[in-house]
Amino acid sequence: MGVLTALAILAGLIVVHEAGHFFAATWQGIRVSSFSIGFGPVLLERQRRGVQFALRAIPLGGFVAFPDDDDESDIPKDDPNLLSNRPLHQRALVIAAGVMANFLLAWLVLVAQGYVVGIPAGFSAAPGVLVAAVQPNQAAALAGLKPGDRIISLAGQPIGGGQEAVAELVKTIQGAPSRTLPLVAERQGQKVKLKLKPSDLGGLGRIGAQLQPNGTEAFRRPKGPLEPIRQADHDFALLTKRTIAGFGTLATHFGETAGQVSGPVKIVEMGATLAKQGGGSLFLFAALISINLAVLNSLPLPLLDGGQFVLLLLEGVRGRPIPARFQMAFMQSGFVLLVGLSVVLIVKDTSQLPLVQQLLGH
Template identity: 80%
Template sequence: MGVLAALAILAGLIVVHEAGHFFAATWQGIRVSSFSIGFGPVLLERQRRGVQFALRAIPLGGFVAFPDDDEDSPIAKDDPDLLSNRPLHQRALVIAAGVLANLLLAWLVLVGQGLVVGIPAGFSATPGVLVSGVQPGLPAAAAGLQPGDRIVGLAGEEIGGGQQAVAALVEQIKGSPERTLPLIAERGQQRLQLRLTPDDLAGIGRIGAQLQPNGTEIFRPARSPLEAIRQANRDTSLLLRRTAGGFFTLLTHFGETASQVSGPVKIVEMGASLAQQGGGSLFLFTALISINLAVLNALPLPLLDGGQFVLLLLEGLRGKPLPQRFQMAFMQSGFVFLVGLSLVLIVKDTSQLPAVQQLLGH
């Protein structure tokens, strides 16, 4: 059930993103030829008011197509309702609408969390910091840490509880690049003494592990809808800053951070784990993935919304569209890159699943 919930959320976020493009176009009277979830051959389709709604075979995203892209379209090239014949600001709204839809959805989900689950009020903390995930090949894994371990001591000092303990531990790790730190971890009834040596990422230590407070998050009822909205504003802003910062670090230090990039398999695995935890976990997972989709699509890369926006900006600066041959080459290169990257990530993430590792004897 957890996997199904995660898959449903991921599919729903893709639908919301593409719906943003679709409704921004139709609201302005711009012709749309198809609304597709996935790529490749059509599995299911339905025609409605001249638009093809389709589910396709390769579940790696989706797209909204326009008659402008179809050389065999019976619609005249000078039709004023074609996207390419609309003013720049109308086309810019269509391109930006997918990102805006994901950001709006994330905010609405966090408002819903405040109204349904409540406002975060800390943790019923017990001493220690919980290791919720470990990246293979990085210092945490090399030290012997495993998901589910509880770090209770570092560098000869006991670790307290709650979010403050996580923040203090993270700061100590960040300030100790390439310095060996003795730590004490508990795994079930075992007490382990391990040695952790953070990598040096531009002068900042990192270990490749996800850390969280050891305990259960406490929620209290929102005093009013306004309080839930204010909390959602803060959480959305925080998640957006952290996500954008993460992508910036990836782009500026790709060699050091590429191993931390995850694909759809890892996302579904994480969502399934959160679904089993219940409470506000799925709300936060939905908001976080929606914001990640928004930031990812805003990057100025071919085939992504950001890449389309770059072409539109260049058209505005030149006063006329770029040559069609250049635009096609730009988009096709992006398609090959994104599909290739997705396949690599799927293989990598699948090989790291516990069941596959067990099958391989690791």
């Protein structure tokens, strides 16, 4: 049930993104030929007002297509309602609308969280530190730590609770590069004894795991009808800032952070886990993924909205359209890059699923 919930959220976010492009075009009277979720062969389709609405076989995103892209279209090339014949600012709005829709959805989800779940009222800490994620082939993974484990003892010292416990644990790990530390973790109600050997990174110990405090987030009822909106403004700004910073760190320290990049399989697994927790977790998951989709699509890469925007900017600077040959090469290179990256991430994430690891004998 948790997996289905996570898949439904991801599908909804994709639909919202593509709907942004679609409604920005139709609102301006621009012709649209199709609205598709997924890529590849059509599984289900419906024609309405000259637009094909389709569900396709490969669930790696979606797209809105225009007659301009179809060489067999019977619409005259000089039709004023073709996207390519519209002014630069109208085309820019169509391209930017997907990102705007995801940002707006994230804010609305955070507002809904305030009204439905309540306003965050502090964290109720419990002993231990949770392992939220583990990087493959790093010290934590080699020691046998798994996502969901609760570390209760390290180097013979019991672990307290709260953010202070996380800071103390990180301090101990950083101070023990290349040293073997006995560790006790709780996994599904059973204690597991492990040996953790932090790697040496510039004189500091590193284990390749994401740690977080153990406990539950408490919520209270809003003090007034506007408090959820103010809280959503604060949380939206904070999540967006951290997401942009994360992409910046990935670009500037790619070698160190590439292992933390997750694909759709890992995202669904994380969403399924949060669905079981209930409360405000799913609201936060939906908002965070929606913001990540918006920021990702803003990057100036081929096939992404940011790449399309770069072509528009170049056209504005040149004062005339970019040659079709250059645009085609730009898009084709992006297709190969993004599909290749998606396949790699899916294979990597799938290989780390517990059931797959058991089948492989890990």
